Amino acid sequence: xxxxxxxxxxxxxxxxxxxxxxxxxxxxxxxxxxxxxxxxxxxxxxxxxxxxxxxxxxxxxxxxxxxxxxxxxxxxxxxxxxxxxxxxxxxxxxxxxxxxxxxxxxxxxxxxxxxxxxxxxxxxxxxxxxxxxxxxxxxxxxxxxxxxxxxxxxxxxxxxxxxxxxxxxxxxxxxxxxxxxxxxxxxxxxxxxxxxxxxxxxxx
Numbered sequence: 001x002x003x004x005x006x007x008x009x010x011x012x013x014x015x016x017x018x019x020x021x022x023x024x025x026x027x028x029x030x031x032x033x034x035x036x037x038x039x040x041x042x043x044x045x046x047x048x049x050x051x052x053x054x055x056x057x058x059x060x061x062x063x064x065x066x067x068x069x070x071x072x073x074x075x076x077x078x079x080x081x082x083x084x085x086x087x088x089x090x091x092x093x094x095x096x097x098x099x100x101x102x103x104x105x106x107x108x109x110x111x112x113x114x115x116x117x118x119x120x121x122x123x124x125x126x127x128x129x130x131x132x133x134x135x136x137x138x139x140x141x142x143x144x145x146x147x148x149x150x151x152x153x154x155x156x157x158x159x160x161x162x163x164x165x166x167x168x169x170x171x172x173x174x175x176x177x178x179x180x181x182x183x184x185x186x187x188x189x190x191x192x193x194x195x196x197x198x199x200x201x202x203x204x
């Protein structure tokens with residue numbers, strides 16, 4: 001039908017795949033730097049990354065409306081079928097996210113027990129901010145994460161989009177396997193993770 005053998009077609013597709021992945025990666029990075037212009041695209045893309053990393057029951061909640069209370073939900077409900085816990089993720093399309101007071105206040109109000117509205121049987125054990133980058137020195141960011149964790153009553157961490165992209169790529173290529181437990185453990189430390197290595201080494 002195509003005038004080529006199956007082997008030739010397969011070889012051509014494999015040649016295109018790395019280029020397609022690069023385009024997809026660049027598109028996600030661009031969204032993360034958009035200053036909010038591509039916020040929804042980033043939310044959905046990061047949900048996709050989490051699912052590929054192994055959190056296969058994760059889904060986008062950024063446009064979900066709360067029925068019995070004020071406020072909304074964080075952007076991503078993070079859950080793996082192999083795990084008995086869940087977490088929340090909130091994306092920020094900026095390279096200088098500064099953990100604003102308004103965002104931290106949401107942790108102690110709208111977001112604090114919102115996972116129970118998804119599934120009461122699955123305890124929420126962490127919250128993670130995902131952005132292109134974070135503003136301030138590490139000690140300042142650490143202090144803000146401690147304050148955020150106090151408000152949420154559970155650990156609040158921060159991870160870069162590039163770190164998640166690298167984790168997803170390594171899982172997809174088979175370099176990493178069964179990383180869900182390690183990622184969950186890292187996010188429960190209430191720390192900043194700039195790279196994939198930072199995430200993986202947090203559990204060593």
